[in-house]
Amino acid sequence: MTAIDVSPADLAAAREPIATATTLPPSFYTDQAVYDEIVDRVFRHSWLPVAHVSQLAHPGDYVALEMAGEPIVATVDRDGEMHVLSNVCRHRWASIVEGRGSAPALQCPYHLWTYSLDGRLSGAPRMDRVDFDKSGCRLPEYRHEVWNGFVFMTFDPGIEPLAPQIAGLDAMVTSWRLDELVVSATLSETADWSWNAMVDNWAENYHVTSVHPDSLEQMTPASLTEPIDNRGEPWCYARIGNTPEYQATIDRPISTLDTDQTTYSAAGVVFPLLCFFTFPDLAAWLHVRPTRRVDELDIELFLLVEPELAESEHIEEIREAQLKLGRSVWEQDAEMCRRSYAGLRSASARPARLSHLELSVWQTQNWLLDALGLD
Structure with a gap:
């Protein structure tokens, strides 16, 4: 239909x-x-544009935005590798960061769950009394490509x-x-x-x-x-x-x-x-x-x-x-x-x-x- x-x-x-x-x-x-x-x-x-490379020039840089209602964040990890990640906390769905900036990690302001810049969960306070393994939790990562300085991402892992x-x-x-x-x-x-x-x-x-x-x-x-x-x-x-x-x-x-x-x-x-x-x-x-x-x-x-x-x-x-x-x-x-x-x-x-x-x-x-x- x-x-x-x-x-x-x-x-x-x-x-x-x-x-x-x-x-x-x-x-x-x-x-x-x-x-x-x-x-x-x-x-x-x-393929949707998310940033220019000059905004992601150094480890720790990030650009957060919504694209067609979907919160995403582009980051540069400590090794200089770029990532485009979901900007939705895996705990209770708050957006993690806003705007543009630089940070050693991405920390959700709601319950302080913390993610490394490649999306891995590195900290989850007071989760030690429940059956929870943080090593199995990370932010979804999307394909990205850089063309003439513009960083593009796609939600579709199979497109050309x-x-x-x-x-x-x-x-x-x-x-x-x-x-x-x-x-x-x-x-x-x-x-x-x-x-x-x-x-x-x-x-x-x-x-x-x-x-x-x-x-x-x-x-x-x-x-x-x-x-x-x-x-x-x-x-x-x-x-x-x-x-x-x-x-x-x-x-x-x-x-x-x-x-x-x-x-x-x-x-x-x-x-x-x-x-x-x-x-x-x-x-x-x-x-x-x-x-x-x-x-x-x-x-x-x-x-x-x-x-x-x-x-x-x-x-x-x-x-x-x-x-x-x-x-x-x-x-x-x-x-x-x-x-x-x-x-x-x-x-x-x-x-x-x-x-x-x-x-x-x-x-x-x-x-x-x-x-x-x-x-």
Whole structure:
């Protein structure tokens, strides 16, 4: 029994080539039962981003978060090995740690059960009067993989490795050495729209002319956007030429880029949830974390720069300029996402036609239909 009730006509229209295609029906964005099915059938069988390697650089570092309502924690143990673990205590289910930090072990605040950073239970106070062997207790561990500096995990032990699936994208982003960049600034928000409304907005540059006329349109305009054919791989990517005016402001491009790579920026998504943007001198990562609700997201924007720049005497000035731009773009995008999502809930909402500049939206929806087995 499935909650996804899509007409053959709507399904066929979404599968059409981009020149004649429409979007998915609004229920894919707004219906809680449809979303629950996407979580169970897609998210739990996909590679999901949890951290950047710069956040897990040293033994003891951890990053705790919820992904589609599931508490997890990424750690680095004393030997420098990375783990992605359940963040639910094996005693009485409290979440063990929150946020990001560094600690010699993971200790649950409820009854002080303590776990080593590889998930083994190392301490369980006052359990000596019951039949309990702590050596048989540990936090469940999930598969993880690092791709270009982003740490991914999956709940499915049997799915294919990530890297071979996105080899075509890897070739286009390697020169940005995303695995060596470090976080320079962050912004966070709780959003009241769906994961796919957020991903669609990130992936397409069509809206830049009208929504960001004084910022991104002056830097990476819609007219210079070139969406890339992903050849059926689980990603989307669009090259966006830099305006001459913006190009003139780039004093220190990332050192490993060739001359051509310094002349464009790019927006990309590794399906379903890794959203990134590369400029010639920095990168941005939008960490999209769906909750248990279709209309709620935890979102964090990370700005990433070369380590040499992060250590320069001008980093505070650079960080403030980055945050000013980031806040402005985010506030404008958030307003449009709210307005669009309100429209999606309208009784009059129907599948919509797509521009050629929305090839990334079309690629995202077709990947989702493939993942759901909807032909």
